[in-house]
Amino acid sequence: MQLPSAEELKKAIKNTQKKPMPSQNAKERVNNFNEVALGYTEEDALLEAARCLGCKTEECRQGCPVDIAIPDFIKKIKERDYVAAALKIKETSSLPAICGRVCPQESQCEQYCVRGKKGEPVGIGRLERFAADYERAQGAIEIPDIAPANGIKVAIVGSGPAGLTCAGELAKLGYSVTIFEALHVAGGVLMYGIPEFRLPKDIVQADIDYVRQLGVDIQANVIIGRTMKVDELMEQGYKAIFIGTGAGLPNFMGIPGENLNGVYSANEFLTRVNLMKGYRFPEYLTPVRIGKRAAILGAGNVAMDSARCAKRLGAEEVYIVYRRSEKEMPARAEEVEHAREEGIHFHLLTQPVEIQGDEQNWVRELVCVKCELGEPDASGRRSPINIPGSEYGIPVDTVVVAIGQSPNPLIQTTTQGLNTGRYGTIEADSDGQTSRMGIFAGGDIVTGAATVILAMGAGRKAAAAMHKYLKNV
């Protein structure tokens, strides 16, 4: 491969734009589930790394929830020591190949990058992904030193980013760690929610395998609260427990017609497609039915993922229906852009009020009203107000409700003395300590639906706190 010359690198410093991400062409990719963003080449990475000023003040770091030493790892890339770059990132993040792909960088690290003041910020996420992918492609994933086994048993409930990270950290400290996972595979949302074309499952699998190699035992098909209760785990000699059960309870809008055939929660739709590989039906046995026109309610990552899956499954028209405006859409900027490129239509400032069905109970039409934005509400976002008389119908045969998820309630309802918050979250301090000694929690189950990196960070912090706690009991 052609590497950039010194001169080209010098010139690259002046670029006000990020090096574009090589991607699959939109026309082609709507016909497959392969990854859309192909990743930087070495040349791209060097040219983009050259744009980093290596600021002493390290502004970018304050935007990273796990405080990755961003200038340092980019420096390693400049030095063409990519494995060292990956190791640098791994000092504070356990899932760089994943976060490099799915972090909402524009509202985190890249938002603070000084280069963003004039032009675009440094593509920190893309560089992170490059380093992690490079390391994996080299087969260079090293198993770190593991402290001698101390014989202390700890249990982790849930195998999403929070649980996997916590487990990995504790295993490195010599604990005997078991993860209990309700579903048949580990990975949480990374496996059942985020689609293959955005986060290839072999990458998630590689991270899960890594955690296994650290000595963690993963037991799938165990639903804590049903198969075993938290207190039974305690009785079985687990000295501390981390709960990372996520926010997997689908919210519905509460409008008429939501139980018609053809209406899915985003969780059901994405689980059928991703976890059960419904996009490969009938080779895989789980069906997913899409029809010709699909409306997706909501505009977060979950909604974009649903819309883009619907398109790939063959829907001719896919609409995102969202009651606020473009500016308030919670999805990652890149997802919105990709969705647009793929021909997804946006019905913004539009509030769904009813789903109508035919005689056989199948969805026929989504009834909406137009909205305008009023005063900012408590969250600082301007709340939508329906415009009287603006009702109109969109003919559809599939509706996917993607307006958010609530915390899974099973542990809370089967464990005594665990304080819960207003929206069903488990209460925990910044170290993950809950109201019960020895029980820790982190990730979406504590914060409500958030991000991969926050869940991972919470798992890491909790592991440190559990270590401290276990030394003293």
Place this chain on the structure above:
Amino acid sequence: MYQILKKQVLVNDLMILFEVKAPLVASSCQAGQFVMVRKDEVGERIPLTIADFDREKGTITIIFQVVGKSTELMATMEAGDCLLDFAGPLGQPSNIERLGRVIMIGGGVGVAPIHPIAREMILAGNEVISILGARTHDLLILEEEMKKVSSEVIITTDDGSYGRTGMVTEVLKELINERGKIDLVVAIGPMIMMQAVCEVTEKVGISTVVSLNPIMVDGTGMCGACRIEVGNNTKFACVDGPEFDGHKINWTLARQRSLMFAEEEKLAMLEHHNEGGVCRCSCHQQKN
């Protein structure tokens, strides 16, 4: 991996019993709960009721009817083979109380889930009268087992090939007229049968519990595929049920939702049989 320790063909090519090694499930399950089973890597997660369990041996018994591709493939498995996934117990256990006189109605493969509930009911000190319905004698399952856990068993077949002729609801009406107070009816079987039972009992005000079997994906409350309407509220059958007050169910909706993937299921079968799939589904065995 979950090994099948015993296979028993209850009805040739149609109803199969597996005893499966699953110690964790066996240690915590109760009557009325179910498991999610996946045969292999490409398999669906399908819900099956726990028909029996042995805590000491660490085994769970499931009985399934061959109605589509997943169940047909599972029926080809033999003792010694392993199911890839077997998760549970899921759902709410049956509410077992000493009530007095309880009528248990099982139709078709519905006799399987009725059995452990009948056993608990009789252990709790109830008089248990069981009505077992089948289309024809060959399709009747668990007769001997049910006799052991019932005060009385009445059998009825559609074609009169065994026991009485006719539908379970006719027997139920007679019992209501002749036996005096009935404290509870539990009915499990084809939807049409459960609905017919509920129509009879509602008129005379007898509480009736039914066990619904909507389409499920995860079975843990995560997807909402199993939504049903009970008294105008939406419920998730896998966490709030599967047993519900039969008088409050929106049956029309439940029936229509169960057809959501009918076309795809047919396609899978056709694909599977390579030509004109044979449907051996006997789910409408109890015609109304």
